[in-house]
Amino acid sequence: MEGMLIFAGLFSAVLTAFLIESYKTLNPDPGDLTVLLLVRISEQIVASANGNTSNIPLPFELNDGGPTRAALACNALWFLSLGLSLSCALIATLLEQWAREFLHRTDIHSAPVIRARVFTFLYYGLRRFNMHTIVDMIPFLLHLSLLLFFSGLVAFLVPVNTGIAIIAAAMLFVVATTYSVFTVFPLRYLDSPYRTPLTGLFWKLFQYFKIRRHRHPPPSEPANQAEHSETASETMVAAISRVAAEPSEQRASRDLKAIVWTMKSLADDTELEPFVDAIPDILWGPHGRRDAHHLFLCGLIKNPQTLLHARIIDLYRSCNAGILTPTARKRRKIICYKAMWTTISLLEASDPLSGQIYPYYAQEIRAQSATEQDLAVLQYASSVEAMVVWRMFENHKPILNMHIESLQHLQATSGAVDAVKLDQIYMSVREMVNSLDYPRLHLGLYYGDLHDQISWLSGKIRNTLMMAPHLILFHYLRSASKLDSLPYFFHRTVDLLRPQHATPPTVCDHLDRAFGEILPRLLNNFNSANPGWLDSIMDELIIAWERQRSLDGITLHPELLQYLNHRRSEEAVSNALKPFNTPDTLLFWTALVNTLESTAARNRLRDSLTAAWKVMSTRNYPDDSLISRLLNACMRPSLDIPSLTPSLIAALKWVYIRPKLYPRPKALWATDQANSMHGWLATIGRPISSAGADLSISPADHRFSRDHPVRVEYIDALVVLYAEYLEICAKSSAGSGFPHDAKATIHMIMSDMIGSSRVHDGHQMRLAHAVRALFENPACEHLRFTIIADTWLFRRYPSSSNHAIPRWLYNPTARDSVIATLTQYIEKMEASAEPDRDEVVRQTRIVLNSLK
Incomplete structure (x- = not known):
């Protein structure tokens, strides 16, 4: 006014x-x-x-x-x-x-x-x-x-x-x-x-006629045009906001011009630092990469007036000018490393400019990282260095493949070989390999006639293409393990570095070296009950081991066995085994069978069995096709580990039976005498005569053919499995000979509800005697209440008064034996001074009354 x-x-x-x-x-x-x-x-x-x-x-x-x-x-x-x-x-x-x-x-x-x-x-x-x-x-x-x-x-x-x-x-x-x-x-x-x-005023008049036109479109206009009238009633300010925010080439051009002007105006390092600090957040968000901002960041790199990568390096160099405080110097370094990681992930390997940027970065980063002592800075520097080397190798790959084609052409050429061209290829490859700075890849000198030199150089190039990605990854994982937390953007960096092809045998020693450096630090310093940052690094090593090119005769890696056996976090172990849970791979269990059957791996038998048990406790089970081999390996007389084999054998049998229980119980069939699992089933099954009559149990009548299979009810298999394991526990004495982790094994194999079919009288008697023997053995004292309260043997009796739910203990003699066992147990507990005596007696008495 x-x-x-x-x-x-x-x-x-x-x-x-x-x-x-x-x-x-x-x-x-x-x-x-x-x-x-x-x-x-x-x-x-x-x-x-x-x-x-x-x-x-x-x-x-x-x-x-x-x-x-x-x-x-x-x-x-x-x-x-x-x-x-x-x-x-x-x-x-x-x-x-x-x-x-x-x-x-x-x-x-x-x-x-x-x-x-x-x-x-x-x-x-x-x-x-x-x-x-x-x-x-x-x-x-x-x-x-x-x-x-x-x-x-x-x-x-x-x-x-x-x-x-x-x-x-x-x-x-x-x-x-x-x-x-x-x-x-x-x-x-x-x-x-x-x-x-x-x-x-004219805008309102224009919108008014526009609305009328959309409400009453002319006959020649398509009907769907009337659906676009939502923009006809907007104000001028709203229209400007909508057009300015709509994705388009014009908007991208405006954004690029604005950001170029902004960066050109940042002449001082203190002004440039906040701009560089914002670059990672522009490209990466909480849900991943923002591709909408990819183009104008690439434009900042390619624009000769801005040269973003050069400005970042200049800002990085200013950290060593001696004018910053230690805190400001550390902050600026971290900002520069984050921006470097972002710019490295921007350009594709095919971009001509990437061949100029990455060596430029590598020269500065390697010089500074070698003397850097601050772990907080190295957390970012290690990811950037790995990305730089990886991008350099990706830039070299097309050229190396082109050199292979040139060498093949030279080798196929009749007559004299062009020695000058061969020397040019050799010098080019040597410069590329030396830039990666991995001793295993250095070419060295070559001798012999020209045809031998061609073959030698072709082999070296192929070896470089095969080994370099794995060496870059292993070096990054080893560097990351020396920090106190995961490096910057670790998982995204590993996703980029992870080779697409299988792990070749030529890098297995580097894999072993990485295992040997990382695992002791994890088990000695970070072995908590929860997954930690070092577990993520171990997961990547396990994936590299799992992706070996040749799986024939592969055995379990010693460090992998140590990790599975001594890692206290079950969740971490379960995460490490996720690559083996896919339907396409049976690598862990195949390697376990090979380890048990291999004479060269005798010193790993005990670790292999304990690892197998721990893996099964994380719900990672072998396929039915491997269970017979595993049982045969565990039951060999030479495998004299009495504390481990009973629990593992019981778990393997339960894994074989368990899939047959769901979604509804099915009968099992013993058809192959060579299959140890089928042989075990045949000893407890109900043979079928040629006429199809159900005969009494008689081992002499077992037939292992598809014409005369042995039919085994799932409930019989479960009850016999329970009885077998309880018998083993009842015969054992306290100490090293007692079955390994018996309580957990009982929880596993007795976790399934006994089905609706009637248990054979002989199996009922066997289980009742096994229960009695276990309760009479002082070494099994810690298992008694587990059998009563935490398994389906007796838990269903007090839990339901509905007689429609079947109960397995029908035989009077077997039931009287169990009742007598529980009565004696109650009397003994009432006379003891156990702290939880009253609760044990109460629950046992409920089961006892239900049985009666």
């Missing part, structure tokens, strides 16, 4: 000066009347001299008696202009007063809540009475006043001078045309900076 008042005041003053002269034309001028009368007298004298006495009429101007039309038009337009100008000044003054009162009324109260409510009340009053419209009217009225002034000026000049009037009219036309263009231009180009107070 201040600007409006100044303009209205100045304009009114100028207009008043013109009005002082123009309003005189509304009345006749006495001087003009005198001149006209003198002219009439002169004409009459001349006429009398000529003898003409007729009356000479007065000039027409004296007969009209009023101002001319030009004078009326001019004064009317100028007085209207003056009135509008003064009205604008008055309204602007009122608006200033209203605004001051609005602010005063909202700030008069001290309580923030009251101020907020008064503000809201008065603000919606402004909107209700359209005060914004009055504000927008003031510039329009001033512009209209100026237009009227120019129109009046033309009318004023018409009686004075026609040429000057034409010039003024031309100026009025130009002003009016320009004003009209400024009014409608933003309707076509939303980014136009030109607008007038009438632009909003």
Whole structure:
């Protein structure tokens, strides 16, 4: 309003000066009347001299008696202009007063809540009475006043001078045309900076007709056009926001220009540092990479005016200038490393510029990383160094493959071999290999005739292509293990570094070295009950071991066995075994069988069995096709580990039986005498005669053919498995000979509910005797309450009074034996001083009463 008042005041003053002269034309001028009368007298004298006495009429101007039309038009337009100008000044003054009162009324109260409510009340009053419209009217009225002034000026000049009037009219036309263009231009180009107070009115009219057109589309227009009317009712500001935010090539170009201008303006390192700090967050978000920002970041790298990678390196070099505090120096280094990682992930290997950037980075990073002692900085430097070397190798791959093709062409060429070209290839490959800085890849010197040199060099190149990705990954994992947390973007870095092809035998020694460095640090310093950051590194090593090229005769890696056996976190072990859980691989169990059957791996038998048991406890089970081999290996007389084999054998048998229980129980069949699992089933099954009659159990009648299979009810197999394991526990003494982790084994094999079919009487008796023997053995004291409360043997009895749910203990003799065993157990517990005696007696008595 201040600007409006100044303009209205100045304009009114100028207009008043013109009005002082123009309003005189509304009345006749006495001087003009005198001149006209003198002219009439002169004409009459001349006429009398000529003898003409007729009356000479007065000039027409004296007969009209009023101002001319030009004078009326001019004064009317100028007085209207003056009135509008003064009205604008008055309204602007009122608006200033209203605004001051609005602010005063909202700030008069001290309580923030009251101020907020008064503000809201008065603000919606402004909107209700359209005060914004009055504000927008003031510039329009001033512009209209100026237009009227120019129109009046033309009318004023018409009686004075026609040429000057034409010039003024031309100026009025130009002003009016320009004003009209400024009014409608933003309707076509939303980014136009030109607008007038009438632009909003024309926009509303345009939207109104647009809405009507969408509601009543012409017959020639497709029907689906009417569905796009949601943009027809938007305001001009909303339309500008929508168009500015829509993804398009124009938006990308604008973004790039803006970011280039921004970076060019950052001349000082302190200004550049926040910009570089923001680069990783621009490209990477919580849900991954933001591809929308990929292009303009690449543009910053490729633009010769910005050269983002060079600016980052310059900022990185400034850390060693000696002018920063240690804290600021550390912060700047970390910012630079994060930005380097981001820019490295931007360019593809095929991009010509990447061949210039990565050696540029490598030269600086390797020089600084060798002397860096701060682990917090190395956390970022290790990821960046690995990415740089990996990108350099990716850039070399097409050239190395091209050299292989050239060498093949030379070898196939009859006649003399081009020694000069061979030397050029050798020097090129040598420079590339040396840039990776891995001793195992250095070419060395080559001798022999030219054909032998070609074969030797081709083999070296292929070896480099095969080994380099794995060496880069292993070096990164070893560097990461020396830190105190995972490196920056570890998982994303590993996803990029992980080779696509299998692990070749030539890098197995590097894999062993990585295992040997990482595993002791994990088990000695970070062996907690929860997964840790070093477990992520171990997972990558295990994946590399799992992806070996040759799986024939592969045995379990010694460090892998140590990890599985001594890692306290079951979740970490389970995560490490996820690569083996896929249907396409049976590597772990195949390697376990090979280890048990291999004479060269005798020193790993115990570790292999304990690892197998721990793996099964994480619900990672072998396939049925391997269970027979595993059982045969575990039951060999040479495998004399009495504490491990019973638990593992029981678990393997349970794994074979368990899939047959779901979704509903199925019968098992023994058809192959060579299969140890089928042989075990046949000893407990119900043979089928050729007539199909169900015979009593008789080992002599077992037949191992598909014509005469042995049918085994799943419930019989489960009960016999329970009985076997309890018998082994009952015969064992406390100490090293007791079955390994017997309580966990019982929980595993007795976790399934006994089905609905009737258990054979002989199996009931066997299980009842096994329970009695276990309760009588003092070494099994820690297992007694587990059998009662935590297994399906007895847990279902007190849990249901519904007799429709089947119970397995039907044989009276077997039931009486179990009842007697539990009665003696209750009497013994009541006489003991165990801390949980009352709870044990209570639950055992419930089971006992249910059995009775």
